[in-house]
Amino acid sequence: MRYVTVASCGSCLPSHVLSNHDLERFLETTHEWIHSRTGINERRIAGANEDNLHLSLEASRDALRGSSLRGEDIDLTIVATTTCDRMVPALACSVQRELGTRGPAFDINAACSGFTYAVVVALHLMRGGIASRALVVGTETLTRIIDWTDRSTCVLFGDGAGAVILEPCDRGEGILSYSLGAWGEGDKLIFAEGGGARMMASLSGNLDGREESMATYLPFLSHAWNDRYPYLQMDGREVYKFAVRKLCETVEDLCRQAAVNLGEVRLIVPHQANYRIIQAAAQRLGIPLECFHLNLDRFANTSAASIPIALEEAVRWGKISPGDLVILVGFGAGLTWGGILIRWTGCK
């Protein structure tokens, strides 16, 4: 049986910083409210030219530099995102074009769990012999799909990208267990209509008196959802409860599958949604908060990008050494959740 490990990490954060105090200038909110409810102090906002492709490429190049590999050494490219730059084609194909990677390239949308889902898909394609080395990216420009007049959502999110390169490793090292799941009943708890096909359908442009015949032969055009609210909507309370429960259950499941005690785990790199979610999970799991790597105070919630961004930082800060057990765990819209337990093998 083949084992697979994280051989290198990279990240890219836009340089523009938006602090809670900046938000006070145009929203009815305060730094104290945001900080005490979420732990967030500031977030990064992608500039006009910093689309997901740009962020993904910078994060991927950072990971490639750390591994001394080149694009052509990679034969699988997967991008996890909920805010793809365009509907077609997959962002992963544009990443492939720019980096010169080979083999299949496609995107995955499992919201904030997307990165863990993408790593597990890559793991199985590698174990099945379909790929030998994979680039997995998590990237988001969430600031483009939130309503900047809705204080209950817009204060929570930020932009960025993270990337990892996966390589084969020795038995018993690298990824030792994983756990993925979804609860579709919760698909109304976080959603955004914008960019979806049913919202795009509309009669516009120069129709030259063809409106009537087009509406007859293309009846869906008159039922388009283009008057719907396009931005992200969320039931914060429900999501909060779900997140705490699933984070704990996933961590416990990962340990059980790999026959590991939670006490042996060196670091948990969670999806960076909210400080209070992590705090409650730490308490429920009976482990100190220091077991979690947190950077949401600086980068807020970057959905599918948050885990690889935090992982890269934890590695760079020397918080993970070869032999350490590390857990990556995400939860989010869907509702989805996903976790991976890794025996670290070393990284840039």
Added chain:
Amino acid sequence: MDFLEGIGQFMRSEDIEELEIIDGNCSILLRRSTSKSPIGSDERGGACQVVAPLAGILYLAPSGEDAPYSSPGQTKEEGELLFCVEALKHLNEVRAPFDLVIEEILVENLESVQEGQVIMRVSRKDEECAM
């Protein structure tokens, strides 16, 4: 057979108490009967133990409703399935390395097991473990 006898001799001469042989998914842990060892107090020598080849979840049966792969007292021919260890959603089969009788199963179904953890105590069908 000769192979195991040779190993037993080697372990005695080198004063090795425990030796694990891994061949693909099969692994045998040979432990010499010494005063320290709680297992294998048999006059003639030691006991054979079958260990988990890797860490994971132990499957003593395909599912809750199915008959178990193995039960104490059962005879297994060489190559017959003893149990599985699930790791990364893959069931790793552990098969009888020789004809044997299952003496005792030491771990509950669906428990987490460590690599090298003793799962069952067995004895050779024709004779005791060669040690």
